[in-house]
Amino acid sequence: MKLVILGAGESGVGAALLAQQKGFEVWVSDKGAIHPNFKKELEENKIPYEELQHTKEKIFDATQVIKSPGIPDKVPLIKELKERGIPVISEIEFASKYTDATIIAITGSNGKTTTTKLTYHLLHTAGYDVAVGGNIGTSFARLLSGGNHAYYVLELSSFQLDGIRDFRPNVSVLLNITPDHLDRYEYKMEHYIASKFQIIQNQKGNDLFIYNGLDKNITTYLQDRQLTIKETIVKEIFHSKNKLTVGVSEFDTTSCSLKGMHNMFNASCAIHAAKAVGMDDTFIQQGLNTFINAPHRLEHVAEIDGVEFINDSKATNVDSVYYALKAMDKPVIWVAGGTDKGNDYNAIESLVLEKVKAIICLGVDNTPIIEAFIGKIEIIEETQSCKDAINVSQQYAHAGDVVLLSPACASFDLFKNYIDRGDQFKAAVLEIKKEER
Numbered sequence: 001m002k003l004v005i006l007g008a009g010e011s012g013v014g015a016a017l018l019a020q021q022k023g024f025e026v027w028v029s030d031k032g033a034i035h036p037n038f039k040k041e042l043e044e045n046k047i048p049y050e051e052l053q054h055t056k057e058k059i060f061d062a063t064q065v066i067k068s069p070g071i072p073d074k075v076p077l078i079k080e081l082k083e084r085g086i087p088v089i090s091e092i093e094f095a096s097k098y099t100d101a102t103i104i105a106i107t108g109s110n111g112k113t114t115t116t117k118l119t120y121h122l123l124h125t126a127g128y129d130v131a132v133g134g135n136i137g138t139s140f141a142r143l144l145s146g147g148n149h150a151y152y153v154l155e156l157s158s159f160q161l162d163g164i165r166d167f168r169p170n171v172s173v174l175l176n177i178t179p180d181h182l183d184r185y186e187y188k189m190e191h192y193i194a195s196k197f198q199i200i201q202n203q204k205g206n207d208l209f210i211y212n213g214l215d216k217n218i219t220t221y222l223q224d225r226q227l228t229i230k231e232t233i234v235k236e237i238f239h240s241k242n243k244l245t246v247g248v249s250e251f252d253t254t255s256c257s258l259k260g261m262h263n264m265f266n267a268s269c270a271i272h273a274a275k276a277v278g279m280d281d282t283f284i285q286q287g288l289n290t291f292i293n294a295p296h297r298l299e300h301v302a303e304i305d306g307v308e309f310i311n312d313s314k315a316t317n318v319d320s321v322y323y324a325l326k327a328m329d330k331p332v333i334w335v336a337g338g339t340d341k342g343n344d345y346n347a348i349e350s351l352v353l354e355k356v357k358a359i360i361c362l363g364v365d366n367t368p369i370i371e372a373f374i375g376k377i378e379i380i381e382e383t384q385s386c387k388d389a390i391n392v393s394q395q396y397a398h399a400g401d402v403v404l405l406s407p408a409c410a411s412f413d414l415f416k417n418y419i420d421r422g423d424q425f426k427a428a429v430l431e432i433k434k435e436e437r
Contacts, residue, residue, distance in 0.1 A: 011068055022098065065088045110317075111263075232272050252289075298312050332402055336362065
């Protein structure tokens with residue numbers, strides 16, 4: 001069987017490795033330049049490939065095609081493959097055929113990575129034979145190429161879900177659905193919502209669906225549909241005085257690194273998932289006590305002269321900023337800006353007026369943020385580097401305040417990506433901290 005893989009990133013190379021192990025005749029094609037690390041890996045494993053082009057003759061000779069999540073279904077090549085009757089699937093779909101493990105799959109517009117990492121950490125703390133991957137870190141196919149585990153916790157994007165046919169998680173989690181990636185879905189929210197719901201399309205019997213019962217996009221989609229699987233609806237978050245109640249269980253969050261009610265919601269979903277596979281409350285508490293969240297998500301960086309600096313560079317949309325501001329219990333110097341995605345700042349205006357004492361813009365074109373808040377927030381300054389943003393922030397911050405990098409925008413105007421932005425912010429803060437000693 002001839003298997004063609006389109007795209008030689010983590011997903012594509014992982015699929016190539018697994019396919020080779022399973023005896024497929026594999027060929028990888030990438031229209032762009034392949035990263036040297038991935039190219040080396042393909043060469044070491046004697047997997048043929050091409051880059052900077054797609055040779056259609058070879059691609060159309062495939063029995064099956066696995067495409068990168070980044071390739072939309074609407075591109076001409078994919079359309080032509082389907083017209084020719086050549087199956088096009090995702091790496092997630094392909095990999096799932098080679099394991100009987102228990103799969104916990106997690107999706108949503110926001111909070112996926114935190115919830116995925118916490119769910120994995122809870123199971124790992126309890127001694128489960130578990131691996132984590134998908135949209136974060138290691139591709140599902142690569143995980144399987146390295147040997148099977150009893151449990152997999154997978155973060156799944158809508159792009160990955162678009163390419164599934166038979167993929168069936170034992171536990172699925174849908175955290176929320178807010179406007180994102182609409183350019184991929186013909187700017188139709190209903191298409192994006194349907195993509196997210198593909199996570200449950202093959203679930204049946206005793207499979208469990210955990211979802212946000214307060215998300216209008218989720219509840220509206222479900223109101224005329226009858227589920228035939230088990231469901232856990234997370235409607236209310238009972239968190240007070242460092243006590244989180246999930247079902248009949250209560251957990252102490254005093255030592256937990258997660259901040260804000262949105263993260264208590266994420267934690268509740270992770271706990272429900274852990275309980276669904278038989279995890280004991282004692283181990284869940286141990287996991288909550290020792291969990292360290294992924295960087296750039298409400299990450300405490302340092303405290304300088306009584307001012308706390310928090311890196312929330314992953315907050316690339318207004319919805320994420322809403323939750324970040326809700327989590328703040330100190331006056332905020334808000335560092336925001338970047339490549340605007342058509343943000344509607346009206347959604348957070350009341351929260352900004354309540355929490356924010358100054359806005360420090362960090363971007364090439366700060367016009368959208370300035371126009372949204374001029375005359376409403378007294379202090380608005382413009383900067384074009386993390387170092388300048390922090391220096392200006394310090395002019396307005398006093399002991400007991402927090403300087404919060406929560407951009408609401410993509411990072412590509414000044415930075416490689418949100419990670420680069422967050423790393424530069426942290427480095428600049430820690431340099432000042434070092435100079436204060």
